[in-house]
Amino acid sequence: MSLPDLALQIVYGRLAWALVAAALLLAVLPAVAQRTRMMIVAAIVALMLLPGAASPAYWLTLALQYPSGLLTGCAIVSLQARWQGRRPRYTLPAALALGLAAIGLVMYLDTFGVLALGLYYGGFNPVAAPLLACAAAIGFAVNVWRGHAAGPSAAMLIAVLLFSLLRLPTGNLWDALLDPLLWSWALGSSIVAARRVLAARTAHPRPAPELAPAHDLAPAAAAE
Amino acid sequence: MGALHPPLPRPAPSARPVRLLALLCIAAALAATAAETWRWSRAALHHERPATLSHTGAPVTGVTELSHAIIPMPAGVPSAHASSLASLPDGGLIVFWWAGSRESGPDVKVYASRWSNGKWSKNWEVASRDSLGDALGYGVRRIGNPVAWTAADGTLHLYVVATGLGGWAAARIVQMQSHDQGATFTVKRVLPMSPLFNTSTLVRSAPTALADGSWWLPAYFEIGHKYPMLVSFDAHGDPQRVTRIGTRTKSLQPSLVPVSPTEVRAWMRDDGDSRRVQQAVSRDGGQTWSDMEATALFNDSTALAVLRLSNGSLLMLHNREDIDGSARSALTLSVSTDARTWRPLRDVIDGVAGDEFSYPAMYVTGDELHITYTYQRRAIAHHQYRINLQKDMP
Numbered sequence: 001m002s003l004p005d006l007a008l009q010i011v012y013g014r015l016a017w018a019l020v021a022a023a024l025l026l027a028v029l030p031a032v033a034q035r036t037r038m039m040i041v042a043a044i045v046a047l048m049l050l051p052g053a054a055s056p057a058y059w060l061t062l063a064l065q066y067p068s069g070l071l072t073g074c075a076i077v078s079l080q081a082r083w084q085g086r087r088p089r090y091t092l093p094a095a096l097a098l099g100l101a102a103i104g105l106v107m108y109l110d111t112f113g114v115l116a117l118g119l120y121y122g123g124f125n126p127v128a129a130p131l132l133a134c135a136a137a138i139g140f141a142v143n144v145w146r147g148h149a150a151g152p153s154a155a156m157l158i159a160v161l162l163f164s165l166l167r168l169p170t171g172n173l174w175d176a177l178l179d180p181l182l183w184s185w186a187l188g189s190s191i192v193a194a195r196r197v198l199a200a201r202t203a204h205p206r207p208a209p210e211l212a213p214a215h216d217l218a219p220a221a222a223a224e
Numbered sequence: 225m226g227a228l229h230p231p232l233p234r235p236a237p238s239a240r241p242v243r244l245l246a247l248l249c250i251a252a253a254l255a256a257t258a259a260e261t262w263r264w265s266r267a268a269l270h271h272e273r274p275a276t277l278s279h280t281g282a283p284v285t286g287v288t289e290l291s292h293a294i295i296p297m298p299a300g301v302p303s304a305h306a307s308s309l310a311s312l313p314d315g316g317l318i319v320f321w322w323a324g325s326r327e328s329g330p331d332v333k334v335y336a337s338r339w340s341n342g343k344w345s346k347n348w349e350v351a352s353r354d355s356l357g358d359a360l361g362y363g364v365r366r367i368g369n370p371v372a373w374t375a376a377d378g379t380l381h382l383y384v385v386a387t388g389l390g391g392w393a394a395a396r397i398v399q400m401q402s403h404d405q406g407a408t409f410t411v412k413r414v415l416p417m418s419p420l421f422n423t424s425t426l427v428r429s430a431p432t433a434l435a436d437g438s439w440w441l442p443a444y445f446e447i448g449h450k451y452p453m454l455v456s457f458d459a460h461g462d463p464q465r466v467t468r469i470g471t472r473t474k475s476l477q478p479s480l481v482p483v484s485p486t487e488v489r490a491w492m493r494d495d496g497d498s499r500r501v502q503q504a505v506s507r508d509g510g511q512t513w514s515d516m517e518a519t520a521l522f523n524d525s526t527a528l529a530v531l532r533l534s535n536g537s538l539l540m541l542h543n544r545e546d547i548d549g550s551a552r553s554a555l556t557l558s559v560s561t562d563a564r565t566w567r568p569l570r571d572v573i574d575g576v577a578g579d580e581f582s583y584p585a586m587y588v589t590g591d592e593l594h595i596t597y598t599y600q601r602r603a604i605a606h607h608q609y610r611i612n613l614q615k616d617m618p
Contacts, residue, residue, distance in 0.1 A: 001464055002263060006361075006412070006414075010360070010361035014361075052358070053357075058357075058362050058363055060362075061361070061362035061363075062363035062364070063421070065388070065421045065422045108420065111419055112420075112449055113445060113449030113451045116451075116470075116471040118468055121465065121466045121467060121468075124465060124466065130263070133256060134260050138253045140249065141253035144245060144246050145246040145249065145250060163256075164257075165256065179419070
């Protein structure tokens with residue numbers, strides 16, 4: 001197990017919660033001027049960096065520990081998009097959401113003792129976890145290079161980079177990619193995506209396959 | 225939070241920023257790969273091997289009490305629980321426990337006392353929720369069980385249960401270190417043990433020494449299902465791996481004892497209906513674990529301690545079923561030579577219904593056995609015994 005230094009975790013906790021809080025706030029606020037956006041982000045960062053119990057991060061970390069690297073990455077990508085004046089989207093892309101929801105479900109069942117797979121402990125594996133991180137980093141970089149799913153890929157890349165360079169947030173690869181808040185978001189996004197698919201099917205039912213006219217079948221029947 | 229935005233119909237961004245972002249991502253991937261390669265090239269291989277003991281073969285015939293005492297409590301503190309014993313580099317012993325107004329109270333702190341020249345020193349404060357909160361950079365709500373271990377290099381490691389938002393189900397494990405025989409401690413880290421906000425893992429039982437100076441720390445998960453775990457540490461106190469012990473969901477607080485170079489046993493507190501000491505076995509030196517049928521020993525959800533003597537015999541300190549039906553009013557010492565059958569050696573204390581003598585800890589130095597336990601939830605009691613082997617008898 002290669003674990004991050006406690007001082008590094010403290011700094012990460014403050015900054016990551018600041019980014020997540022700023023992204024959330026800017027997502028729910030109506031469009032505001034660039035200068036106002038900058039002031040909001042600066043105020044939140046300053047608030048989170050307050051010493052000891054004066055910082056909201058002190059209490060957030062007490063209850064929730066650290067945001068995953070991926071949630072932090074999503075916050076950064078969201079802030080960057082908002083910076084460019086794009087409208088917020090409140091759900092994760094369906095493929096990412098489904099993947100996270102499924103992995104999280106298995107891992108949390110395992111943690112609660114319903115399963116006995118030891119999945120979370122595998123995130124400390126000194127060989128498999130770094131290899132997976134490297135493969136993911138290369139894969140997501142190629143994705144961005146090709147212009148495929150640039151937002152999710154960039155967020156993933158931030159998570160992998162935090163893990164590989166600094167072992168943040170905890171030294172466990174799963175904690176870099178998932179946390180219960182992100183899992184809840186992924187689960188909600190999956191449900192929304194499923195409802196959209198169902199609604200689309202209801203609105204545009206598939207046409208029934210056309211049956212061949214009876215006389216076309218006659219020769220075949222006669223041949224029997 | 226609207227993290228991953230689909231591009232809206234906007235003027236198409238120029239190719240340069242997009243290409244710049246792509247290049248940054250490629251650079252990030254290369255940096256990640258380089259960092260992992262560098263770390264891998266410097267990683268030391270850690271081979272766990274259970275410590276094997278020499279067998280003298282002489283069976284234990286009994287124990288003779290040399291002394292008993294109540295360890296000095298902090299003034300005006302009515303509640304105490306969960307003691308843990310460790311050796312000191314200078315040859316003495318040190319005990320840790322928590323005390324405060326009540327279990328889970330905000331004023332609960334971890335205290336320590338030193339045993340030397342046949343008596344306990346005045347206690348001193350080791351950790352509080354404020355001191356842990358200051359060191360961790362985030363709040364701690366409650367302080368719980370301490371577990372101590374002295375490494376081969378003389379560093380004293382202390383693992384303390386500290387909760388987040390909630391009761392013991394929100395518990396985390398804080399690792400502390402002392403380089404001055406327990407006089408002062410610094411917080412090293414919070415052990416990452418679960419993906420659920422890192423909650424619901426606790427420690428209670430004493431660590432187990434491995435052959436190369438490393439050790440195993442027994443731990444357990446306890447929200448809903450309760451199951452035992454172990455964390456393996458290298459000789460410097462850095463965690464190496466975590467594993468679950470067996471697949472049971474109603475046993476906790478494992479005591480781990482190697483019985484051969486490859487076989488390790490775990491005895492556990494029972495949280496189910498069987499009311500028997502639970503057990504599990506590893507036949508590959510602690511890598512993988514299988515459940516075993518429960519022992520015949522009574523256990524009504526009470527903590528126990530097991531250790532191996534230099535002659536190969538096993539001692540278990542546990543609550544036995546009392547004649548009045550109490551689960552924690554009698555504390556007894558049992559012995560086994562084969563890790564299967566246990567015979568009672570002697571009662572350490574036998575009270576009446578409503579008494580509580582619980583959460584035992586043991587430590588052996590030479591032919592002396594030291595025992596501490598929670599005395600009526602008010603204090604920590606200590607007994608010192610001489611272990612009698614058959615060759616000692618006339």
